[in-house]
Amino acid sequence: MADGALGILAGGGSLPRRIAERAVAEGRRVFVIAFEEQTDPATVDGLDHAWMKLGATSNTLKRLHDVGCTEIVMAGPMRRPSLSSLGLDRRSAIALARAGTRVFGDDGLLSVIVREMEKDGFRVIGVEDILGGYLVPAGLIAGEAVDAAADADIARGIAVLRAMGAEDVGQAVAVQEGLVLAVEAVEGTDAMIERAGALRRDGPGPILVKGTKPGQEARADRPTVGPDTIRAAIAAGFRGMALEAEATLIVDRAEAEAAARDAGMFIVARSFGPQA
Known part of the structure; x- marks a missing residue:
């Protein structure tokens, strides 16, 4: 200490x-x-x-x-x-x-x-x-295994996140069947989720992809989700959430996981690959 x-x-x-x-x-x-x-x-x-x-x-x-x-x-x-x-x-x-x-x-x-x-x-x-246990390790956190369509949306989201992150804009993006519904700007993740929900198409719901920006000062703005974020995603019709492993924090993890499981929404943590 x-x-x-x-x-x-x-x-x-x-x-x-x-x-x-x-x-x-x-x-x-x-x-x-x-x-x-x-x-x-x-x-x-x-x-x-x-x-x-x-x-x-x-x-x-x-x-x-x-x-x-x-x-x-x-x-x-x-x-x-x-x-x-x-x-x-x-x-x-x-x-x-x-x-x-x-x-x-x-x-x-x-x-x-x-x-x-x-x-x-x-x-x-x-x-x-201080809260080392809040960083999410790689793996399935809640819900069922991710299918091929979700994998494709996650990959699309990571690519978009890296591109906009290079310009120091946002930490999250919402993708549905390859279509980018919303990117996070000054409104924050929860408000972006609500906006994306209003733009949701028929079919499998959107996926939230959240992680760090290239070269980000992680001590100042570590990507974070919690029960409120999960509940916002559920209310907006999201089918899942992909978080950058070992880079994103989950607050009140047990409550967040339970909310996702009860709603049938998956949460997965993955490496987003090397940053540009």
């Missing part, structure tokens, strides 16, 4: 809370930075924390130093506001100006944040360093 407290930069969802609970159970002190209009207030209930604006880099890093944090983990999805509404402090503005057009991609902006934290002497770790 590292010396010093663990700082958690908390986005949405339950993942930041899971990390805090695991760290505390292992005897580690934690401090949570919660972001206005991003973090669920329940995430910080009973935990040492501070609320910050997303663009307040200097104040955020100073607070983490002041409370003795030496390691930082970023967890939970962040809704991407416009740059004009971020409320950037001077340090944030300078860092983004140096990064140039890279900040317009999700990973580009998060990579800038990671570099700023490392410049300040923090060690930035990944979610899997």
Whole structure:
């Protein structure tokens, strides 16, 4: 265990809370930075924390130093506001100006944040360093064996995911019988699933393919699914889900698997092959 407290930069969802609970159970002190209009207030209930604006880099890093944090983990999805509404402090503005057009991609902006934290002497770790068991191994996770038609849709989805990921856009795509129904953009995976469901054709349902982008800064935005994602896919008529093995996290895995099995939906984890 590292010396010093663990700082958690908390986005949405339950993942930041899971990390805090695991760290505390292992005897580690934690401090949570919660972001206005991003973090669920329940995430910080009973935990040492501070609320910050997303663009307040200097104040955020100073607070983490002041409370003795030496390691930082970023967890939970962040809704991407416009740059004009971020409320950037001077340090944030300078860092983004140096990064140039890279900040317009999700990973580009998060990579800038990671570099700023490392410049300040923090060690930035990944979610899997705390919750290693959440990474999905290769294999069938729920449902029946994948048929040839599903295999073809998964291969198509991986190819599309790699192509758009090279431009730092999204981590998920919905494919039905070779037709790309939707790709993930700023709306996030669950909203993309709902959009794809409205475009679903007759016949075998769509398949969600979710994984990392080429060259992605995995410490900042590890692909994640959970029961809510599974339920959204079921409601939208999806027949299955293919996740990148050893790269994607499943939160509340037992609940997610049970929901998929009960609905007859498969979940499979596979290697997506070398990244370009």
